[in-house]
Amino acid sequence: MYLAACIEWLFAAEHQSFPDRIHAAKAAGLKAVEFHLWRDKPLDDVRRALDETGVRLTSMVVEPRRSLVDPAQHDEFLAAVRDSLQAAKEAGAQALVVASGFTRPEVSRQEQHAIAVGVLKRAAALAEQAGIPLVLEPLNTRVEHPGMFLDSTAEGLDMVEEVGSPNLRLLYDMYHSTVMGEDPAQVLAGRFHLVGHVQVADVPGRHQPGSGTVDWARYIGILRELGYTGAVGLEYKPQGPTLETLATARAALSL
């Protein structure tokens, strides 16, 4: 396992520019970074900073964000996937993050689930052509994303399984999962092969691991037992200077 700094938040107080944040991540001994939206980033400069430092870009987000559970938005969603795949190629990103969009209360949950799986199959075919996988992220509806359709790891894993493509995996964000009251050992048991990326932040507050109540020795132990060797995205809001929070996070995660 290796750490990836979410430079949307890490190094943001210290450096205005994203390329500078990549250099700061390198100087802090990190092998990878990630960020959210890409249209507001100078992708050429980002690519140059990645090439100069050898730092990997684990993920960025498909945008503009459109709903998976509303067929009226599917054409725009697939266009966003196409554009984002092209941008990911140019920036050198390893994966693209997709979220579900908001629940439509007038439509049954089962039907919305099926609608999402249908469009994800089409998106996974585009990802296959581009050679860059998509990762589907369940988000918590208790603190940050009230009304979001996909707020459960188990249902996200069901969707990934139903799509049945190696080009769609689950983004397991331990913060969102914990806020939703899930236990990683339970929700991941027997299904970890469907997970493509992991992110962390402590609960409560979404700050650096070590700032809250999560038992990180246990959480990271579970990932180790499941055989995870990929990136652990530090998607937290630093409570203080980034380097100090990184030291706390590294000690808590033993990574």
Ligand SMILES: O=C(O)C(=O)CO
């Ligand atoms: O929007 C969020 O809360 C995320 O976790 C994005 O990855």
